[in-house]
Amino acid sequence: MFAPRKLLSLWLVLTVVAGISAQGFADRAPTLYRKAVDDNAITALNTRLQAGELQLPVAGRSGRLRALLAALAVPESSQTLVFSKTSLQRHRISRQSPRALYFGPDVYVGWVPGAAVLEVAAGDARLGLVFYTLAQDPEVPPVLRRDDSCLSCHGGERTDDEPGLLLRSVFPDDAGDPIASAGEADVTLSSPLEARWGGWLVTGAFEGPHRGNGTAVREDGGRWRVDGKRAADLRAFAADFAVGDYLVPTSDIGALLALEQQVTVHNLLIRASLQVRTLLVWDRALHGEEGGGLRESTARIVDRLARQIAETLLFRDEAALADRHAAPAPAFASAFLRQWPVDAEGRSLGKLDLQKRVFELPLSPMVHAPAFAALPLELREAVLERLRIALGKGRFPGGVVMTADQRLSLHAHLQATLEGY
Numbered sequence: 001m002f003a004p005r006k007l008l009s010l011w012l013v014l015t016v017v018a019g020i021s022a023q024g025f026a027d028r029a030p031t032l033y034r035k036a037v038d039d040n041a042i043t044a045l046n047t048r049l050q051a052g053e054l055q056l057p058v059a060g061r062s063g064r065l066r067a068l069l070a071a072l073a074v075p076e077s078s079q080t081l082v083f084s085k086t087s088l089q090r091h092r093i094s095r096q097s098p099r100a101l102y103f104g105p106d107v108y109v110g111w112v113p114g115a116a117v118l119e120v121a122a123g124d125a126r127l128g129l130v131f132y133t134l135a136q137d138p139e140v141p142p143v144l145r146r147d148d149s150c151l152s153c154h155g156g157e158r159t160d161d162e163p164g165l166l167l168r169s170v171f172p173d174d175a176g177d178p179i180a181s182a183g184e185a186d187v188t189l190s191s192p193l194e195a196r197w198g199g200w201l202v203t204g205a206f207e208g209p210h211r212g213n214g215t216a217v218r219e220d221g222g223r224w225r226v227d228g229k230r231a232a233d234l235r236a237f238a239a240d241f242a243v244g245d246y247l248v249p250t251s252d253i254g255a256l257l258a259l260e261q262q263v264t265v266h267n268l269l270i271r272a273s274l275q276v277r278t279l280l281v282w283d284r285a286l287h288g289e290e291g292g293g294l295r296e297s298t299a300r301i302v303d304r305l306a307r308q309i310a311e312t313l314l315f316r317d318e319a320a321l322a323d324r325h326a327a328p329a330p331a332f333a334s335a336f337l338r339q340w341p342v343d344a345e346g347r348s349l350g351k352l353d354l355q356k357r358v359f360e361l362p363l364s365p366m367v368h369a370p371a372f373a374a375l376p377l378e379l380r381e382a383v384l385e386r387l388r389i390a391l392g393k394g395r396f397p398g399g400v401v402m403t404a405d406q407r408l409s410l411h412a413h414l415q416a417t418l419e420g421y
Helices: 004-018 041-050 065-071 148-154 253-287 296-313 330-337 377-393 404-417
Strands: 080-082 099-103 107-111 117-124 128-135 144-146 168-170 184-186 216-218 224-226
Touching (some): 041 117, 080 253, 128 148, 296 377
Antiparallel strands (some): 107 117, 128 144, 168 184, 216 224
């Protein structure tokens, strides 16, 4: 029989489980998202700003953008442009004023010309992802302020009710508004290439159909299509907007593809972390702080999530780039590579390919990201074990394809660079 205290704990667990479909894990113990104190790259930056160790000066049309990117070590060449009205400052976004996005391994920055604030999302070991704004007014002290209102879009059904990132491909009209009746898609690393980038600008070498660079028109049969022109760089759109206001003249195909794989993996790591932390609290409620192992149901969920994470890191069902003749902008390829570990043999997961797949080695560099390091220990070890089985022994999950040389290279690279592998 359970003691009264155990019965109370069991009742609490069953009550939480019964209501789990009503909301995500971020608002449950131990995360308690809206009440918890954030601790991440942005809070560290704020500490430096408040101590006077760093300034974020306003410069030109982009305001504090360039200084903020430098402070966060986010490369300017990661810039991608989106002109569909699919974000917080939608009233300012159009073909005449695209929104620029920049990203590093654990942080994302958005800028719209003329907007009062910069938008920032940062990975957080406890909270998963936290959102901030930074005032552009030079009279306002440069402090990044947390803004949980972003969860109205970034914490709903599209992100499985957890804090997350959104990449959408829409059919935009001339004003940049998505045409609802035409449909839209949330883009991941497995999305068909021909269905991507609706409402985005795409520059650089890339052949074959996609939805970028144009607005939607309706065919005689009632279907929608986008007639987007090819663009070597942003000068192709000089008649639409002031290209010189943006930090670099690209919305590079390499940056777009790298961003899509990163967001796919990052969202999965966030959701899995939040869920497992909650389950571990429930297990302790049943077994006490002295332990007793994982409940059978928790162990099954950890195993399922570990399998899903390992398969995604190994690019299961990644859309093939064969015959697209894509090439990344050299500035982005170089900057992206510098963000990830390089072993003694010169191997890095950040080397872009874009001929058959996004990366030369078929493993996401996000295995080196803070979001992976922040996984609960039980889950992280389970993922690493699956990677060891795949790369060390060659037993791959279905849908994962690589050569023997790639497997051995990845195995050696992770042995040299990833703690715990």
